[in-house]
Amino acid sequence: MAKIIMGIESSCDETGVGLVAAHDDGTVELLADEVASSVEQHARFGGVVPEIASRAHLEAMVPTTHRAFDAAGLSMSDVDAVAVTAGPGLAGALLVGVSAAKAYAAALDVPLYGVNHLAGHIAVDTLQHGPLPTPCLALLVSGGHTQLLRVDDIAGAITEIGSTVDDAAGEAYDKVARLLDLPYPGGPPIDKAARDGDPQAIAFPRGMTGPRDAKFDFSFSGLKTAVARWVEGAQGRGEEVPVADVAASFQEAVADVLTAKAVRAATEAGVGTLVVSGGVAANSRLSTLARERCAEAGIELRIPRPRLCTDNGAMIAALGAHVAAAGHKPSSLDLSANPGLPVDTVLV
Amino acid sequence: MLILALDTATPAVTAGIVRLSGPAAADVTASDVTEPVAEQVAARVTVDPRAHGELLTPHVLDAVADAGITLADVGAVVVGTGPGPYTGLRAGLVTGAALAHSLGVPAYPVCTLDAIAAGPEGAALVVTDARRREVYWATYDAAGARTGGPHVGPRDEVPEPVGRLADHEQPTPVGIVRAAALDVLAGREPGPLTPLYLRRPHAAEPATRKRVTA
Numbered sequence: 131m132a133k134i135i136m137g138i139e140s141s142c143d144e145t146g147v148g149l150v151a152a153h154d155d156g157t158v159e160l161l162a163d164e165v166a167s168s169v170e171q172h173a174r175f176g177g178v179v180p181e182i183a184s185r186a187h188l189e190a191m192v193p194t195t196h197r198a199f200d201a202a203g204l205s206m207s208d209v210d211a212v213a214v215t216a217g218p219g220l221a222g223a224l225l226v227g228v229s230a231a232k233a234y235a236a237a238l239d240v241p242l243y244g245v246n247h248l249a250g251h252i253a254v255d256t257l258q259h260g261p262l263p264t265p266c267l268a269l270l271v272s273g274g275h276t277q278l279l280r281v282d283d284i285a286g287a288i289t290e291i292g293s294t295v296d297d298a299a300g301e302a303y304d305k306v307a308r309l310l311d312l313p314y315p316g317g318p319p320i321d322k323a324a325r326d327g328d329p330q331a332i333a334f335p336r337g338m339t340g341p342r343d344a345k346f347d348f349s350f351s352g353l354k355t356a357v358a359r360w361v362e363g364a365q366g367r368g369e370e371v372p373v374a375d376v377a378a379s380f381q382e383a384v385a386d387v388l389t390a391k392a393v394r395a396a397t398e399a400g401v402g403t404l405v406v407s408g409g410v411a412a413n414s415r416l417s418t419l420a421r422e423r424c425a426e427a428g429i430e431l432r433i434p435r436p437r438l439c440t441d442n443g444a445m446i447a448a449l450g451a452h453v454a455a456a457g458h459k460p461s462s463l464d465l466s467a468n469p470g471l472p473v474d475t476v477l478v
Numbered sequence: 479m480l481i482l483a484l485d486t487a488t489p490a491v492t493a494g495i496v497r498l499s500g501p502a503a504a505d506v507t508a509s510d511v512t513e514p515v516a517e518q519v520a521a522r523v524t525v526d527p528r529a530h531g532e533l534l535t536p537h538v539l540d541a542v543a544d545a546g547i548t549l550a551d552v553g554a555v556v557v558g559t560g561p562g563p564y565t566g567l568r569a570g571l572v573t574g575a576a577l578a579h580s581l582g583v584p585a586y587p588v589c590t591l592d593a594i595a596a597g598p599e600g601a602a603l604v605v606t607d608a609r610r611r612e613v614y615w616a617t618y619d620a621a622g623a624r625t626g627g628p629h630v631g632p633r634d635e636v637p638e639p640v641g642r643l644a645d646h647e648q649p650t651p652v653g654i655v656r657a658a659a660l661d662v663l664a665g666r667e668p669g670p671l672t673p674l675y676l677r678r679p680h681a682a683e684p685a686t687r688k689r690v691t692a
Contacts, residue, residue, distance in 0.1 A: 192576060225566070229531050229576075230575075233577045234579075234580055309687065355690050464533060
C-alpha cells in the first residue's frame with residue numbers, strides 16, 4: 131500500500147507543504163504542492179530579509195498545510211511520515227518549519243525525517259521523471275546555491291564536485307537586474323529582456339574557466355562587476371544602455387559556464403544523466419544550452435518543470451519518501467535546524 | 479478539561495498539562511463568584527534560551543507521559559505569544575498551532591506577561607528581558623487586569639512597582655492557562671496566534687548602488 135509523506139519547507143522565503151504517495155514499486159507520486167511566498171515583502175530590500183521571512187513562515191505554516199490537505203483530498207490521519215528541511219538555510223526560517231514538523235509528527239504519532247534542502251531539489255525530479263538512474267550528476271542553481279553534485283544514492287550518498295566560490299548564480303541575476311533597473315527577483319525579468327537581445331553583443335568574462343582555476347567551481351562576482359563596469363561606461367559616454375543586449379550577454383555568460391562545467395563533469399565521471407534543478411533551472415537560456423550540450427555529449431538531461439524547481443514542500447516530501455523507503459532511521463524529536471548543513475548529510 | 483500550556487517567550491522552554499475546571503457558560507465574567515480552578519498535572523521546563531526549537535516538542539511528549547494521558551486527551555492548547563526577544567518565540571507558537579491543528583482542538587493565545595501576572599492576588603508589575611539593553615513590561619491592577627503595556631523600552635522608563643514586582647520571571651503552566659481560562663471555559667473562538675513582537679524587523683532599503691568605476 132502506498133505511504134503518504136508530508137513535506138515541509140521553510141529554508142528561505144517560501145513556506146511549502148507537499149504531500150506525496152510513495153508506492154511499493156519505488157515511484158513517488160505528487161498529491162499536493164502548496165506554497166506561500168513572502169517574496170513581495172522582500173522586493174524593496176533587494177534581497178531576503180531573514181526576520182521578515184521568519185514572520186511570514188509563522189503566519190503561513192498552518193494555513194498552507196490546510197490547503198495541501200484540501201488539495202489532495204486527504205485528512206491528517208492519512209499521513210505515514212513527516213519530512214522537513216533541517217538545513218541549509220536561514221536559521222530563524224528553518225526553525226519555524228522544523229518546529230511545525232515535530233508537532234505534526236508528535237500529534238500524528240508518525241516518524242519524522244529532517245532532511246537536506248539541496249538533496250530535495252534533486253529528489254523532486256523523481257516526481258516528474260520517475261526513479262533516478264544512479265550514479266547521476268546534479269547541477270543545483272538558485273538564489274542561494276550553485277553546486278555540482280554527484281548522486282550515488284538520493285537517500286544517502288551525495289558528494290559535492292564543485293560549487294560557487296562567491297555569489298550564487300541567482301544572486302548575480304538579482305544584482306544585474308538592479309543595475310539594469312529591472313525588478314527583484316532578477317531571474318525572470320532578465321530572461322524576458324534577453325529574448326530581444328544579442329547574446330554575443332558583449333563578451334562578458336567566463337569566471338573560473340582559466341587553466342589554473344578549479345575545474346568544477348564557479349564564480350559570478352567578477353561577471354557582475356564586469357557588467358557594472360560596462361553599464362557605467364555606456365552611461366558615462368552618455369549612451370543609452372542596451373538593456374536587452376546586456377541581459378542576453380550576461381545570461382549567455384552564466385549559462386555557458388554552468389552547462390560547460392556540468393557536461394564536462396558528467397563526461398569525465400562517465401555518468402549518463404544530468405539533473406538541473408533549483409530556481410535558476412527555470413531560465414530559458416540555461417535549459418536550451420543544457421539541452422544542446424547534453425545531446426552532443428550523449429547525456430540524458432532531466433529538468434523538473436519550473437514549479438518543482440523553485441523551493442516547495444513536495445521536494446522535501448519526495449526526499450522523505452526515498453529516505454523512508456531506504457529504511458533509514460527517523461530523526462529524533464529533539465532535532466535542531468542546521469543553517470549550514472553540509473550537502474553530504476541527506477538525513478539528520 | 480485537560481489543557482496543554484506552552485511558552486517560549488522567556489529563556490525557559492515551558493510545556494505543561496493543566497486541569498481546568500469551572501463554569502462553562504458563555505456568559506461567565508470575571509466578577510462571577512465561581513472562579514475557574516487551574517491545577518498543574520505535569521510540567522517540563524528547561525531554562526535555555528537557545529533550546530526552544532529543540533526541546534519544546536520533547537517536553538510536550540514528556541509532560542503528556544508524566545500526566546498519564548495521551549495528546550488525544552488534550553481539550554485545548556494555550557500558548558504564550560510574548561513579547562519575547564528570542565527567535566524561539568515562534569517555535570512555541572507554531573508548535574501550538576500545529577498541535578492544535580492536528581488534534582482538532584482550539585489554540586488560545588495569551589500575552590506572556592499576563593501569564594506571569596496571573597498567579598498570586600494583587601497588583602503587579604511584570605518585567606522581562608527584551609535584550610538590546612531593554613525590557614518588556616506591563617502593569618496589573620488588584621483584580622489582575624492589565625492596566626498598561628505590554629511595552630518595550632529601556633529599564634529607566636519602567637514605572638515604580640505598585641504591589642508585586644515580577645522581575646525576569648517565567649510563566650508557569652498554571653499561569654498560562656489562568657490567563658486564558660475564561661475564554662477556554664466559555665469555548666470562545668480563539669484569536670490569532672500572533673506574536674507580540676513590539677519591534678519592527680531590522681531591515682534597511684538599499685542605498686544608491688555604489689559605482690565600480692571611478
